[in-house]
Amino acid sequence: MSEQKEQFDIQKIFVRDMSFESPQAPAIFTEQWQPSTDVNLSSRFDELADDHYLVDLKVQITAKQNDKVSFLIEVVQSGIFLIKGFEKKQQEQLLNSYCPNTLFPFLREVISESVTKGGFPPLVLAPVNFDALYAQKLAQDASGSSTTSTKH
Numbered sequence: 001m002s003e004q005k006e007q008f009d010i011q012k013i014f015v016r017d018m019s020f021e022s023p024q025a026p027a028i029f030t031e032q033w034q035p036s037t038d039v040n041l042s043s044r045f046d047e048l049a050d051d052h053y054l055v056d057l058k059v060q061i062t063a064k065q066n067d068k069v070s071f072l073i074e075v076v077q078s079g080i081f082l083i084k085g086f087e088k089k090q091q092e093q094l095l096n097s098y099c100p101n102t103l104f105p106f107l108r109e110v111i112s113e114s115v116t117k118g119g120f121p122p123l124v125l126a127p128v129n130f131d132a133l134y135a136q137k138l139a140q141d142a143s144g145s146s147t148t149s150t151k152h
C-alpha cells in the first residue's frame with residue numbers, strides 16, 4: 001500500500017456570476033462624489049468529484065450617496081481546486097482560507113474594472129485576512145454559534 005501524496009492544484013479560476021446596477025444614473029454623475037459603502041464578503045465551497053472542490057468568493061457592495069443607492073455590484077469569483085491527500089484539518093484550512101485568498105486578487109480586479117466602467121471612480125477592496133476570518137469562524141463554531149459562510 002503506497003502512502004497518498006499531498007496534492008494541491010488550481011484547475012480553473014472564473015467569474016461565476018456578476019451584476020452591476022446604477023439606479024441613479026445619469027443624475028448621480030452631477031453630484032459631488034462622497035459615497036458611503038457597505039461591503040459584504042463571504043466564501044463557500046462544494047465538493048465536486050475526484051478530490052476537486054468548487055470555491056466561491058462572493059462580494060456584494062452597495063454605494064450610497066445621500067441615502068440613495070448609487071451603485072450595487074455583486075460578483076461571485078470562483079475556482080476549481082484539486083485537493084488530495086491532506087488531513088481533514090489541513091483540507092479545511094485550504095478550502096476556507098488559502099483558496100479564498102487565491103481568488104481575492106481576481107475578485108478585486110473585477111470589482112475595480114466594473115465600477116470604473118460604470119462611470120464611478122475605481123473602488124479597490126482593502127486586503128482581507130482570510131486566515132483570521134477562518135480562525136474567527138472556528139471560534140464561533142466552537143462556542144456554538146455556527147455560520148455557513150465566512151463574512152467580512
